[in-house]
Amino acid sequence: MKLTAGKKLILILLLTLVASYISLPKRIPVNIHLGPVNFERIFEKPTIGKDHELVLGLDLAGGSHLVFEVDTTDISKEKKDTALTSLRNVIERRVNLFGVSEPNVQTSSFEDKDRIIVELPGVKDTEEAKSIIGKTAQLVFAELSEEEGGGLIPTQLTGAYLKDANVVFDRNVGKPAVSIEFTSEGATLFADITKRNINKPLAIVLDGEPVSAPIVQDQIVGGSAQITGEFTQEQAKNLAIQLNAGALPLNIELIEERTVGATLGGESVERSIKAGLVGLLMVLLFMILAYGKLGFYADLALVVFGVVTLALYKLIPIVLTLPGIAGFLLSVGMAVDSNILIFERFKEEKKKRDYANALEISFGRAWDSIRDANIATLVTAFILANPLDLPFLHTSGPVRGFAITLALGIGISLFTGIVVSRNLLRVFVREGKENKEKEGKK
Amino acid sequence: MINWLKYKKIYFTVSIIMIAISVYALLTWGLKLGVDFKGGSIIEYKIANQFSTEDVVKGIEEKGIEVTSVQQTGEDTYLFRLPSISTEDKIVIEGTLLNVTGAVEKEDVDELRFETVGPSVGPELIKKTVYAILVSAGVMLLWIAYQFKSFKFGVSAILAMFHDSFILIGSFAILGHFMSAEVDFLFVTALLTTLSFSVHDTIVVFDRIREINKTQGGEMVDVANRALTETMVRSLNNSLTIAFMLMALLLLGGTTVKWFAGALLIGTILGTYSSPFVATPILISWDSVYRKIKK
Numbered sequence: 101m102k103l104t105a106g107k108k109l110i111l112i113l114l115l116t117l118v119a120s121y122i123s124l125p126k127r128i129p130v131n132i133h134l135g136p137v138n139f140e141r142i143f144e145k146p147t148i149g150k151d152h153e154l155v156l157g158l159d160l161a162g163g164s165h166l167v168f169e170v171d172t173t174d175i176s177k178e179k180k181d182t183a184l185t186s187l188r189n190v191i192e193r194r195v196n197l198f199g200v201s202e203p204n205v206q207t208s209s210f211e212d213k214d215r216i217i218v219e220l221p222g223v224k225d226t227e228e229a230k231s232i233i234g235k236t237a238q239l240v241f242a243e244l245s246e247e248e249g250g251g252l253i254p255t256q257l258t259g260a261y262l263k264d265a266n267v268v269f270d271r272n273v274g275k276p277a278v279s280i281e282f283t284s285e286g287a288t289l290f291a292d293i294t295k296r297n298i299n300k301p302l303a304i305v306l307d308g309e310p311v312s313a314p315i316v317q318d319q320i321v322g323g324s325a326q327i328t329g330e331f332t333q334e335q336a337k338n339l340a341i342q343l344n345a346g347a348l349p350l351n352i353e354l355i356e357e358r359t360v361g362a363t364l365g366g367e368s369v370e371r372s373i374k375a376g377l378v379g380l381l382m383v384l385l386f387m388i389l390a391y392g393k394l395g396f397y398a399d400l401a402l403v404v405f406g407v408v409t410l411a412l413y414k415l416i417p418i419v420l421t422l423p424g425i426a427g428f429l430l431s432v433g434m435a436v437d438s439n440i441l442i443f444e445r446f447k448e449e450k451k452k453r454d455y456a457n458a459l460e461i462s463f464g465r466a467w468d469s470i471r472d473a474n475i476a477t478l479v480t481a482f483i484l485a486n487p488l489d490l491p492f493l494h495t496s497g498p499v500r501g502f503a504i505t506l507a508l509g510i511g512i513s514l515f516t517g518i519v520v521s522r523n524l525l526r527v528f529v530r531e532g533k534e535n536k537e538k539e540g541k542k
Numbered sequence: 543m544i545n546w547l548k549y550k551k552i553y554f555t556v557s558i559i560m561i562a563i564s565v566y567a568l569l570t571w572g573l574k575l576g577v578d579f580k581g582g583s584i585i586e587y588k589i590a591n592q593f594s595t596e597d598v599v600k601g602i603e604e605k606g607i608e609v610t611s612v613q614q615t616g617e618d619t620y621l622f623r624l625p626s627i628s629t630e631d632k633i634v635i636e637g638t639l640l641n642v643t644g645a646v647e648k649e650d651v652d653e654l655r656f657e658t659v660g661p662s663v664g665p666e667l668i669k670k671t672v673y674a675i676l677v678s679a680g681v682m683l684l685w686i687a688y689q690f691k692s693f694k695f696g697v698s699a700i701l702a703m704f705h706d707s708f709i710l711i712g713s714f715a716i717l718g719h720f721m722s723a724e725v726d727f728l729f730v731t732a733l734l735t736t737l738s739f740s741v742h743d744t745i746v747v748f749d750r751i752r753e754i755n756k757t758q759g760g761e762m763v764d765v766a767n768r769a770l771t772e773t774m775v776r777s778l779n780n781s782l783t784i785a786f787m788l789m790a791l792l793l794l795g796g797t798t799v800k801w802f803a804g805a806l807l808i809g810t811i812l813g814t815y816s817s818p819f820v821a822t823p824i825l826i827s828w829d830s831v832y833r834k835i836k837k
Contacts, residue, residue: 354660429790473742
């Protein structure tokens, strides 16, 4: 089935309506002060299904970005990955206890330097957060007190005596289990403790929180044991990670901090919106001045570009940062490039053939340049955004935010600059011309 | 058709002068590196009361904390630059500020943002940036060479791209000296964007050269002159629309993105200039030298 330009245009219109609905903020304050008229009201957008909000990065919403360097010099290469995963897990637990909504903890490695990046939205007083996160993990085995309602009594057996923890498969019960291995001194301590606690639970406490309390079946000598239970693969893995955090404790040091207050972030958003609107108006005006009616249709396509991009930011969602907004604004300027290319081409083609044909040919011929040029930009954006997390390129921070919005902008501009404006022009300009010509013949 | 390439020597001279000025600026003044590169701390405060900067700096330095500079960034906002400080130091500074400025409430000295970067971050940033530039340049060289079935197109475009990025870096040495523009993470982003924009713009011109070559043929210089004539308005108009957005961001976007927008704007202008006046002349010169050798 081949769709006519008119039908395609209806589809585009529908898409634009859906996109505009998604892009609209939930609450729209309208303030009109015109002499005696004082109109102040907040319109609520009717919500259908899930409402998508723009996700703002730390530099816009306010919050703290902390980078810790991990001291991995005492750890062998093979165990480094395990130790880092465990550390990340421990820090994540601590951050969650801190009560931050949607924290983000990630590791990054570059040339033998290992980092932990912690993002805390909305946190401005970082003092407490830093001291909690910066602690070295404390793992201890604890006995249950004999007394009524008694708590846990920590033993001498700490993470320092633990060599390793791994997920294994227990053939006897057919379930995943966690094997642990102690150093020789640890083995002696463990034998003593298990002897005292046969048929009693032995708690494993990480940073003051019990993470597991297996029942001791028998005295365990030799320094290796297995924790069995109704574990899923995931639970067994988590337990092993937590045990390793205590077994391979790493010291970390804060090397970078960026904290932005919510006031400054809000101001940045306001200013960017203002700058964006002013710039957009100038571009819209320029296109009409330079290309007349054609420019007007390019402007319509640019508006479609704007709402579709915003809607995608909300749907994916893209974490918008200040450089990200700059990337978006830059892509607005670049979005009309395909139209400019086509219209300039059209000026030449018009001399050789009739209006409608010239338009079609311009779209066709300009496509090669548009494709080749935009692929070059997309390549750079791809390298900057580094979606494969290649360690020798930028893995986080402002560069990435910028590249992602720029890449998305270019992608969408190919659609709006070519598909949308082409169909707009086919329907309104070409048909209008043809009608006039027909009337002329009568 | 305008004979653009008749003035080839003028274009090369202009480029050489711009490169020479950049080299001079980089050697004499160097770049003004921000905390991202050299490490250190910055704190931006909103301070309600009027105060003398000297008193504040004196007060803080009496407590044993060095202050590199204080810069007013807005009506009542001030940016403090310091060597790397600890959280305790920050509390001391805030206390001193409350005292010296005669603040009534705690909110009279409001911390807007705080950044502290250790010394190990800068070298890593430089390395990653160099890798990113090399990878982008390599991939684009291959892409153009593949698309145009000839290395001379790729190499000309890449040379123009390095021309643009070098002059952009040079211009920041000048801006840094006279207007204390700093080179930071965002500058790196702008630099990399300039790389891609420069090639983007050049490809449009080269594409037209290829098309005219295929459909009509003729002497390379004539083909290039026609292609330049036909793409000149488009290049100008496109960079104008981009410049509109960037000008708006530069003037209205606030201090944090001012220099970023500025760097992007310079990059856009350079990228537009270099396609007809650097990349194409290189391509033509290469072509004529190659022909002479062949003969």
